Amino acid sequence: MSAARAAAGDPAELGRRLRECDRGAAPAALNVIEDRSARGRERTRKLLAEVSPAALGGEAGAHLVGVTGPPGAGKSSLLSALVGRWRELGRTVAVLAVDPTSRRSGGSLLGDRARIEHDPRDDGVLIRSTAAGTRMGGLAPPTREAVQALAPAFDLVVVETVGVGQSETDVEEVTDTVAVVVQPASGDTLQFLKAGIMEVPDVLVVTKADLGEPALRARRDLESALRALGSRDTPVVSVSSVPPPSGIDDLVEALDAHRAAIDLPATRLRARRLTALADFLAERGEAGLRALGGRREAERFLDSLHPALDAAALVGALEERASEEGGG
Amino acid sequence: MNSLGLTEQQPENNVIRIVLEALAVTLGRNVRARAIQLPAWNEALGLPRPWDQQWSLRIQQILALETDLLEYPDIFEGSKVMDGLAAELMEGARAEMAVVEEHGGAVKAVDYMKTQLVESHRERVARIERGEQKVVGQNVYTTAEPSPLQAGEDGGILTVDPEVERAQVEAVERWRAERDEAAVRAALAELRAAAENESLNVMPATLAAARAGATTGEWAGVLREVFGEYRAPTGVEGAAAIPDDEALHELREKVDRLSEALGRRVKILVGKPGLDGHSNGAEQIAVRARDAGMDVVYEGIRLTPSRIAATAVQEGVHVVGLSILSGSHRELIPEVLRELREAGADVPVVVGGIIPPADAERLMQAGVARVYTPKDFELTRIMGDIVDLVAEHHSAAATA
Numbered sequence: 057m058s059a060a061r062a063a064a065g066d067p068a069e070l071g072r073r074l075r076e077c078d079r080g081a082a083p084a085a086l087n088v089i090e091d092r093s094a095r096g097r098e099r100t101r102k103l104l105a106e107v108s109p110a111a112l113g114g115e116a117g118a119h120l121v122g123v124t125g126p127p128g129a130g131k132s133s134l135l136s137a138l139v140g141r142w143r144e145l146g147r148t149v150a151v152l153a154v155d156p157t158s159r160r161s162g163g164s165l166l167g168d169r170a171r172i173e174h175d176p177r178d179d180g181v182l183i184r185s186t187a188a189g190t191r192m193g194g195l196a197p198p199t200r201e202a203v204q205a206l207a208p209a210f211d212l213v214v215v216e217t218v219g220v221g222q223s224e225t226d227v228e229e230v231t232d233t234v235a236v237v238v239q240p241a242s243g244d245t246l247q248f249l250k251a252g253i254m255e256v257p258d259v260l261v262v263t264k265a266d267l268g269e270p271a272l273r274a275r276r277d278l279e280s281a282l283r284a285l286g287s288r289d290t291p292v293v294s295v296s297s298v299p300p301p302s303g304i305d306d307l308v309e310a311l312d313a314h315r316a317a318i319d320l321p322a323t324r325l326r327a328r329r330l331t332a333l334a335d336f337l338a339e340r341g342e343a344g345l346r347a348l349g350g351r352r353e354a355e356r357f358l359d360s361l362h363p364a365l366d367a368a369a370l371v372g373a374l375e376e377r378a379s380e381e382g383g384g
Numbered sequence: 385m386n387s388l389g390l391t392e393q394q395p396e397n398n399v400i401r402i403v404l405e406a407l408a409v410t411l412g413r414n415v416r417a418r419a420i421q422l423p424a425w426n427e428a429l430g431l432p433r434p435w436d437q438q439w440s441l442r443i444q445q446i447l448a449l450e451t452d453l454l455e456y457p458d459i460f461e462g463s464k465v466m467d468g469l470a471a472e473l474m475e476g477a478r479a480e481m482a483v484v485e486e487h488g489g490a491v492k493a494v495d496y497m498k499t500q501l502v503e504s505h506r507e508r509v510a511r512i513e514r515g516e517q518k519v520v521g522q523n524v525y526t527t528a529e530p531s532p533l534q535a536g537e538d539g540g541i542l543t544v545d546p547e548v549e550r551a552q553v554e555a556v557e558r559w560r561a562e563r564d565e566a567a568v569r570a571a572l573a574e575l576r577a578a579a580e581n582e583s584l585n586v587m588p589a590t591l592a593a594a595r596a597g598a599t600t601g602e603w604a605g606v607l608r609e610v611f612g613e614y615r616a617p618t619g620v621e622g623a624a625a626i627p628d629d630e631a632l633h634e635l636r637e638k639v640d641r642l643s644e645a646l647g648r649r650v651k652i653l654v655g656k657p658g659l660d661g662h663s664n665g666a667e668q669i670a671v672r673a674r675d676a677g678m679d680v681v682y683e684g685i686r687l688t689p690s691r692i693a694a695t696a697v698q699e700g701v702h703v704v705g706l707s708i709l710s711g712s713h714r715e716l717i718p719e720v721l722r723e724l725r726e727a728g729a730d731v732p733v734v735v736g737g738i739i740p741p742a743d744a745e746r747l748m749q750a751g752v753a754r755v756y757t758p759k760d761f762e763l764t765r766i767m768g769d770i771v772d773l774v775a776e777h778h779s780a781a782a783t784a
Contacts, residue, residue, distance in 0.1 A: 087700040091647030162636060162649070162677030165670060167621045169695065170683040173613060176691035182698055187649070187679055198648075299612040300580075 067099040071106025074209040079148065082182050085205050090186070090198045097339075100201060101368040107208050108366030115324045116207030119315045122227035124217045125237035126244065127156070130263035131216060132171035133297035134237055139174055139181060141304045147211035148180040152202055154188050154195065156218040168216065182210070188217070195226040197338045200331040203230050204367055228255065229330040232323055233314045235259040235307070240267055240274035249281050256287045258314045265296040265303055321363070329358040332370030339371075340378065347378040387423035388664070392758040394521035394528045395540075398425040403443055410447060412466070414458040420444060428758045429534070430541030430740045431711045498619035502667045509668050510626050513762050522761060539740050544711065556599060563597030571596040572606050579610040618663075618684045623671045631764045632675065638768065639677035642775050646702065650774060651679040653701040655692040657720055660710035661685050665736055669705055672763040676771070689716060693723035696731060702774045704729075708737040718750045732777045734770060736760075 067088050073081035088099045109115055125131055135151060142149050153168040166185035174181045186199060199215065206213045217227055228234045236257035238245040248254035260278055265271045275292050282290050291310040295303035333354060337345060348354040354374065361373055389405070390398045402422050409417040422440040424432035432440075447453055460466040487493035511517035518524045534540035571593040578589040586607075593603055626632065643649045654670045656663060663685050670682040681699050683691075696704050706720060717735055724731065735747060736756040744755040753773055760766055 083697050083700050087648075090700070093644075093647035096647040162640060162643075163674040163679060165621045165674050165680045165682065166699075167618060167682070169681060169699070170615055170618065173615070176688065176694035184698055184700070185679075185681060299610065 067103035068106055071103040071111075071205070074205060075107055075112060077209050079150075079179055079182065079209050082150065082206055082209060083184070086184055086198075086202055089201045089205055092198070101372065104201060104205060104366045104368040107205055108364060108369065109324070110364040110366075112208055115320055116204075118207040118210050118213050119233065119311070120203055120207060120231040120327075121212060121214045121311060122217070122231040122234040123214055123237060124219060124227050124234065125261075126239075126242060127218050129237045129239045129242065130297060131218070131237045132168050134261065134263055134295060135214065135216060136171060136173045137295070137297045137301040137304050138307065139172060141301075141308055142212060143174075143178065143180055145308070148209075149212045149214065150182040150206045150210040151184070151214045151216060152199055152206075153183060153185045154199055154215065154217045155185055156188050182206075195230065195334070197331070197335040200230045200327075200334055201367060204328065204331065225255065226334075229334075230327045232318060232320065233258045233311055235261050235311065237261045237263060238274070238278070239263050240270035242274070246277055246281055249278070249285065256282065256285060256290055258290070259307070259310045260290060260292045261307060262292060262294050263297065265294040266298045271296075325363050328365070328367045329355070329370060331367040332358065332374060335367065335371045336374045336378075340375070344378055348374065387427040389519075390423060390425075390428040390758075391519060391522045392428040393526065394531065395426055395429055396531055396533055397521055398423075398428070399439070399443075402440060406443055406447060410453060412458050412460045413456070414461070426533075426540050428738060430539070430738055431544070433538070433542040436542075495617040495619075495622075498617045499622035500619075502619035502623050502671065505664055506623055506626065506668060506671055509761070509763060513764065514629070522759070539742060541740055542711075543740075546714070549715065559597065559599070567596040568593070568598050568602070572598055572602060575603065576606050576610060579607055615684055618667065618670075618682055620667050620670045620674075620680075620682055623667075625675050626672070629764075631768075635764055635768050635771070636677045638771050642771055642778075643677070645775070646778060649677070649679045650703075650771065651681070651699065651701045652770070653692070653696050653699060653704045654680060654682040655687055655695070655704060655706050655720070656683075656685045656708070657687055657689055657692055657706060657716045658708055658710040658712050659686060660708070662709040663707075665709070666705075666707035668763060669707065669736065669766070672767055673705075673770075676764070676767045689719040689723045692720050693727045693729065696724060697727045697729045701731060702778070703770055704731055704733045705770070706733065706735045706737075708735065708739075711738070713737060713739055713747065714743055717747055717752060721751050730781070732773050734773065736766075 065084065065088075067085075070081045070085040070088060074085055085103060088096065088103055091097075091099065105111065107116065123131055123135060139149050139151065151172065153166070153172075155164055155166045155168060164187035166187065169183045169185050172183055174183070184202070186196065188196070195215070195217065203213050203215060213231075215227055215231055234257045236245070236254075236259075238260070240262060245254065249256065260282070262271055262275045262278065271294055275294050278292050282288070282292070291313075293303055293307045293310050295301070295307055333351075336354075340347075345351055345354060348357065357377060358370060358374070361370060365373070389401055402425065406420060406422055409415075409420060422443055424436035424440050426432055426436050484490055484493040484497070487496050490497075508517065512519055512523060515523050521528065531540075571589070575586065575589040575593050575598075578584040578586045590603065639650055652673050654666050654673070656666045666682065666685075670680050673680045681695060681701060683695060687695075692704070692706070695701075704720075704724070706717060708716060710716075713735065717733075721733060724733065732753040733751070734754040734756065735752050739747065739755050739757055744757070747755055754769065756766055
């Protein structure tokens with residue numbers, strides 16, 4: 057028992073198991089990644105090295121999907137139906153649910169998991185909840201690293217966040233496909249889109265199709281706004297999560313189609329580099345960034361590094377560089 | 385009538401509370417309850433025995449037959465005090481109904497209503513904790529002589545023979561073996577067809593299934609597959625934080641220090657196994673844990689042991705708190721422990737609920753780290769205790 061546990065806690069071993077699609081290693085791997093102590097970060101480094109493109113011999117096969125939208129839009133119900141459909145198709149799914157609860161007291165109630173229906177005995181579904189912490193709607197470094205760690209072991213890795221506007225940027229940085237979820241009669245999204253506050257998502261989802269006319273109108277409005285912005289190809293999918301769910305197959309198809317069309321290595325490479333930068337920034341702050349000569353300079357430096365390096369190795373390189381610059 | 389106000393300490397006092405509750409709903413003829421069912425004096429201790437239920441029944445019968453309560457018109461008619469109180473109540477109720485209306489009706493307002501319930505109970509618990517609301521035997525006049533009501537071998541509560549469950553299981557198995565299986569399958573298929581077709585009534589198919597010998601579980605299973613399963617809102621996410629006091633402040637620092645040592649925030653799973661819907665305790669624990677600075681996973685009522693174990697593992701929690709008031713802790717808690725072990729989760733488990741002392745001891749032997757009962761009403765203190773437990777477990781694991 058204790059030998060098994062020691063092995064379960066060995067970060068390199070966890071990374072190797074994930075690489076070999078052993079999903080049972082995922083929870084323990086997430087425990088390591090969430091550990092922000094110096095020891096934890098060292099362990100994370102060892103773990104991520106085992107799932108780097110170099111170790112994998114290429115990019116991980118998972119489809120990394122961001123699901124985001126304003127509170128109450130029906131993201132959890134949608135995910136519930138989506139996870140069910142994916143499982144029917146035989147695909148394994150990991151959901152990283154980022155809860156928007158502000159840490160008034162430092163603590164938070166993580167409630168999303170309860171809303172995603174799944175069979176607890178099905179090891180093809182993993183749901184992990186985390187608190188967004190102080191960065192409203194943003195993604196904490198552990199969530200970004202978790203996406204990369206889980207990518208070799210699951211067919212889909214979903215990052216669920218709350219927000220309109222800024223938060224998509226974070227999700228977009230770490231995933232292949234971002235679906236923004238809105239409910240009918242939510243004019244905000246339309247306005248944000250038109251005003252350019254919000255980036256055009258890869259897929260737009262209008263929930264509550266069972267409402268009928270309002271849902272149809274919302275869809276038409278979004279489609280015309282997208283046309284006006286010159287984004288003719290962005291799919292707008294109507295779904296209803298009320299049993300019997302509808303539109304879920306269309307959504308699955310739209311997500312798959314987007315994934316098939318992107319330049320995967322470039323997307324993933326960018327995700328790793330931006331994850332490294334976010335992690336570095338979380339640890340070292342703006343002062344650290346200045347030591348690198350500013351954000352642009354840091355990005356340029358990252359671009360010069362080998363594309364097969366994992367995020368943790370990139371953080372290491374940034375830190376080394378910062379101390380060189382600081383010393384010199 | 386509810387048993388929320390009953391205490392574990394000096395439980396004989398509950399009889400007086402129950403009588404007062406009964407009077408409150410029977411004194412005024414115009415507002416008299418049509419039917420009442422009184423709780424038993426020992427419901428904060430465990431399940432009531434037939435004798436305990438008889439005692440509660442007799443309260444009603446004495447009220448009805450030995451007093452002249454039923455002989456007069458409304459005795460409060462014309463009372464300014466009563467009219468004032470009633471008006472206040474009406475005003476509050478109308479204001480509340482207006483809010484529900486604003487949400488678009490009761491169904492749409494379920495989330496809001498549940499949150500308000502959690503919120504008002506949170507306030508009540510906090511007032512008792514601070515001593516602002518006095519509860520005799522619990523936060524005032526706490527010294528007591530041992531109660532002879534609890535002196536018996538059974539501790540003054542009903543203990544259910546584990547044989548009962550086995551007999552029930554056997555009865556269902558026998559039932560299934562003896563029925564016409566093909567007819568049951570056909571009836572359930574009919575039921576499914578009716579449920580899937582919006583223009584069909586499920587009642588005839590339900591009756592046919594029952595007559596063919598389908599069990600309640602099979603019937604519900606079919607409907608669940610068609611309609612999905614409703615998970616009620618937990619109401620905890622919207623609960624306001626309690627005002628800071630020194631104890632909470634200290635606790636929060638303790639949680640922060642431990643979180644630093646762990647490398648990530650202390651994470652607790654509050655789980656509610658079994659079929660009872662008494663979620664007050666679990667909800668208050670969840671909200672207080674959040675106020676103490678923990679990350680809290682709470683999925684609501686009626687969870688299976690396997691779901692609790694899977695959640696504990698997937699979420700990587702540091703401690704599991706189980707709340708149970710159904711009386712089936714002797715079966716369900718060990719099952720959760722076993723599922724956790726099988727899932728490879730090495731986390732301490734604490735249990736809260738109506739657990740008689742003999743059972744508490746048995747649960748501790750089975751591996752439960754702490755047992756809390758209604759007499760442990762100081763939530764901040766319980767939280768501190770749980771934090772210590774996690775710290776101990778963590779340092780033990782680190783040195784092992």
